[in-house]
Amino acid sequence: MHSMASILDINQEARDLCDADTTSYPAATLLRRINQAYEQVVGWLINADGIWEWDDTNYTTTPIATYTLVNSQRSYTFAADFLDLLEVSVMDSNGIYRKIKQFDPFLKTESVEELYGTTAGFPEVFDLVTDDTIKFYPNISSSNVTLASGLQVKFKRTADLYTSAQVTTGTKEPGFASPWHYILSYMAAIPYCSLYKKDRVPMLMAEVEKMKKELIMHYSRRNKDERKIMTMKEVQYF
Secondary structure: OOOOOOHHHHHHHHHHHHOOOOOOOOHHHHHHHHHHHHHHHHHHHHHOOOOOOOOOOOOOOOOEEEEOOOOOOOEEEOOOOEEEEEEEEEEEOOOOEEEOEEOOHHHOOOOHHHHHOOOEEOOOEEEEEEOOEEEEEOEEOOOOEOOOOOEEEEEEEOOOOOOHHHHHHOOOOOOOOHHHOOHHHHHHHHHHHHHHOHHHHHHHHHHHHHHHHHHHHHHHHHHHHOOOOOOOOOEEEO
16 A cells, blocks of 8 residues: 655656656646546545545535525525535524425326425425426425525535645645555556556556555445544434
């Protein structure tokens, strides 16, 4: 296993694996490929069974967001960096968040509009219209909900990607377990070597696959062995 690495270490390792320098492997190209690799690693982690709780440690906020509800507004759209909604809650008039179930058309003979389209009150279900937009049924009524910070969502999000300024500073580390930081170097080396050092590609791909398996196994085991505690406003299930 490798030790923890800053972005400068990761970049240097990628170039070393290719026998490249800053001229042959320019900073902008390397940054783009490191970020592509970073997002791919995050995809492995959050899509692996049982470890959706993973979140990039570089973020300073938890993957929970709150929004202000609007009286009689049924539709709400979320930020583009949400990969997937995990849980939707609405605050009732007593200040308690209540989890809202997603409407399942396969369990109903009527559509969501036929069931709830003309009513207003506290939402019983939400309908996922697109990947980033939901609609509540019944429609939001200010007499039944708390509008301010009344909508709370838990979500999956992508990596806290590197910027060119952070590369210059050089201290930021990837937001996953340190023994596998250098997987980004190997992944970024593959496109370069595919063009200029083809004989190295099988070794690089084999190392990436090895580290990928170890990384996913690490988080899978940790998820089973550790009890995670997250403090937040009281949530009740509707």
